[in-house]
Amino acid sequence: MESKDLRKAGLKVTLPRMKILEILEAADDQRHFSAEDVYKQLLEAGEDIGLATVYRVLTQFETADLVMRHHFESGHSVFELNRGPHHDHILCVRCGKVDEFVDETIERRQREIAENSGYRMTDHSLYIYGICEACQSKE
């Protein structure tokens, strides 16, 4: 992901946008960021970028299909860099852990259901909530 991806999306290549992209890419462990998460990491990195800009940029990235916005049950948006194939999420309601999965059976059924209901499907979201292995063993 680099400056040409921004250009392609019709976005000027600015320092805030590059820095935010970097953070989303760094993601050793974390791949799902709230706006606040990104903002905090920018502060830690010594970047003087406002929270309003973070929101603006993330929204533009979403429009440009560079990131995907999720609506988990947490009450705020969570952003994820758009790379690799489509996948859905399974979340731990105790610790907040997020795992990903792909299931072609479910994907196919969804398309069939949309078709049978007369809808032209544009998108879908599937979240499975549960208690992860680690949290179960703590009980």
Add this chain to the structure above:
Amino acid sequence: MESKDLRKAGLKVTLPRMKILEILEAADDQRHFSAEDVYKQLLEAGEDIGLATVYRVLTQFETADLVMRHHFESGHSVFELNRGPHHDHILCVRCGKVDEFVDETIERRQREIAENSGYRMTDHSLYIYGICEACQSKE
């Protein structure tokens, strides 16, 4: 749905709670309400019930499993009376229409995925977004 359902849930049978239940049940066409929706209907019905109470009561109903809270992409919670079998939702992104469906294949796969990922599944949410038949024909 009546007072004994409230008692069973450990909730006192109060006027606000009964009125809110009535509104959720009335639902000739609508079955999905935001807190604001419920509040407006209470006002129209001449009931002097505060918005804070609506939120409180809906949250209690959710805890008591009387209603289900949905997180559509609209940015606010939507509540639905818990009756009939479990179902998922397909929504029109143009007009906001909400349809329901049940698909045992998807249900089963979800349980399998949770199990394979080491999760004890507590819940799941599946929303299909698309453009409904009526909106397609307007294009």
Add this chain to the structure above:
DNA sequence: ATAGGAATGAGAAGCTTTTTCATCTGATCG
């Protein structure tokens, strides 16, 4: 380098939702 339009930062404002606290109501017991 320069000009002009786009982008940014800071703070205000907007929305949804929750909290606070004084007042009121409904269940229980006499």
Add this chain to the structure above:
DNA sequence: CGATCAGATGAAAAAGCTTCTCATTCCTAT
């Protein structure tokens, strides 16, 4: 049936999260 008291309510304040405003700054094309 009336007193009692925990629990419920209303109004307003406050708390998130997110967007908007506007003066200033930064890119890009010239």
